[in-house]
Amino acid sequence: MRERRATIRAVSASEIFAPGLLDGQAALVTGGGTGLGRAAARELIACGAQVVLAGRREEVLAATAARLGEAASIVTGDIREQEDAERIVATVLERHGRLDLLVNNAGGQYFTPAEAIATKGWQAVMRLNVGGTTRMAELAVERAMRPAGRGTIVNVTLSPHHGLAGMTHSSAARAAVESLTRAWAQRWAADGIAVVAVAAGHFQTDALDKYPEPVRASVARTVPLQRLGQPPEHAWLIALLASELGAAFSGSVVTLDGARDNWFGPWPPPTLADEAGEVPTEQRRPAATR
Numbered sequence: 001m002r003e004r005r006a007t008i009r010a011v012s013a014s015e016i017f018a019p020g021l022l023d024g025q026a027a028l029v030t031g032g033g034t035g036l037g038r039a040a041a042r043e044l045i046a047c048g049a050q051v052v053l054a055g056r057r058e059e060v061l062a063a064t065a066a067r068l069g070e071a072a073s074i075v076t077g078d079i080r081e082q083e084d085a086e087r088i089v090a091t092v093l094e095r096h097g098r099l100d101l102l103v104n105n106a107g108g109q110y111f112t113p114a115e116a117i118a119t120k121g122w123q124a125v126m127r128l129n130v131g132g133t134t135r136m137a138e139l140a141v142e143r144a145m146r147p148a149g150r151g152t153i154v155n156v157t158l159s160p161h162h163g164l165a166g167m168t169h170s171s172a173a174r175a176a177v178e179s180l181t182r183a184w185a186q187r188w189a190a191d192g193i194a195v196v197a198v199a200a201g202h203f204q205t206d207a208l209d210k211y212p213e214p215v216r217a218s219v220a221r222t223v224p225l226q227r228l229g230q231p232p233e234h235a236w237l238i239a240l241l242a243s244e245l246g247a248a249f250s251g252s253v254v255t256l257d258g259a260r261d262n263w264f265g266p267w268p269p270p271t272l273a274d275e276a277g278e279v280p281t282e283q284r285r286p287a288a289t290r
């Protein structure tokens with residue numbers, strides 16, 4: 001069975017948005033069965049949207065949909081395959097007659113040194129993150145959003161932007177998606193379609209379990225906030241972008257990372273501070289030469 005309706009169970013109201021913010025909207029969340037996608041789906045439903053969760057594993061999707069209630073439904077498919085992607089979009093249209101929001105959340109990579117990335121692995125990461133995202137965006141636009149004259153696409157990417165050693169293929173792939181986001185926003189603006197990227201920092205999802213233990217143990221310390229992001233924080237941003245305000249963000253990359261981007265370590269840098277934690281300051285010029 002490739003498609004299935006969820007059993008009835010309600011999601012509680014949004015903690016921050018007014019009831020009914022997204023009433024009447026239909027959303028598609030790829031990778032909606034787990035982690036950030038699941039949290040986004042929950043918040044969209046809390047705001048009034050109907051949400052279709054897409055992914056490859058039916059049992060994972062079904063379990064999430066059962067928790068989210070009747071506003072959630074599922075469709076299995078691989079966004080890297082044209083036929084699957086077409087079927088995913090067609091399913092949303094059959095069920096809801098519209099597609100207001102596509103959250104291109106399905107993506108990922110593996111952690112390994114840059115020089116150890118095999119050609120096949122590089123291509124796998126590109127095929128998923130760039131190819132899958134592009135395919136879903138183009139199908140959503142052609143089949144649903146352009147005919148309707150409206151729609152929002154949110155592409156989930158990755159912070160830090162200055163490069164992530166150990167995930168260089170993903171840094172490259174997400175940079176491509178952010179560049180596509182800007183270009184698509186221009187290309188589809190006249191069709192009433194907004195395209196935004198959300199560059200997620202380090203979030204506490206089950207997916208982190210696959211990374212090497214020393215990476216998991218230290219990752220929160222690479223964030224100035226000194227904690228991992230929580231999935232509901234990401235979900236609130238997705239819901240905000242799904243609102244009327246999303247159009248004004250079109251073409252933007254919104255970074256949600258607790259100041260991780262471009263952070264080079266704590267202030268003061270241990271190599272600069274003296275024993276009292278003070279940083280040496282430069283001498284003022286003599287008054288006469290100021």
Ligand SMILES: CCCCCCCCCCC/C=C/C(=O)SCCNC(=O)CCNC(=O)[C@H](O)C(C)(C)COP(=O)(O)OP(=O)(O)OC[C@H]1O[C@@H](n2cnc3c(N)ncnc32)[C@H](O)[C@@H]1OP(=O)(O)O
Nearest residue numbers: 107108109110112118120121124125128202207215218219
């Ligand atoms: C000290 C702290 C420093 C800070 C660092 C911070 C790091 C923490 C990061 C926190 C941020 C989190 C970001 C996230 O994105 S979390 C979400 C993670 N979720 C996923 O990644 C899920 C999706 N990912 C995948 O499906 C796969 O990773 C992949 C993208 C590769 C797609 O899989 P596919 O099925 O197409 O590919 P295969 O498994 O068949 O593999 C194809 C080839 O890819 C190479 N490969 C794959 N896995 C590995 C691996 N683990 N190690 C090395 N090489 C790998 C390989 O060449 C495969 O071919 P072969 O099987 O023939 O060898």
Ligand SMILES: NC(=O)C1=CN([C@@H]2O[C@H](COP(=O)(O)OP(=O)(O)OC[C@H]3O[C@@H](n4cnc5c(N)ncnc54)[C@H](OP(=O)(O)O)[C@@H]3O)[C@@H](O)[C@H]2O)C=CC1
Nearest residue numbers: 031034035036055056057078079106107200202203205207
């Ligand atoms: N957690 C974090 O700190 C960060 C996450 N991100 C990104 O956010 C997104 C969600 O991350 P997170 O929830 O943590 O991780 P997950 O690994 O839980 O999410 C990935 C989701 O995508 C689905 N998916 C993967 N490949 C495909 C495919 N080919 N076709 C359809 N669905 C697919 C998976 O389901 P299935 O396997 O059943 O297909 C899964 O539900 C990813 O793009 C991730 O890279 C970005 C920055 C940080």
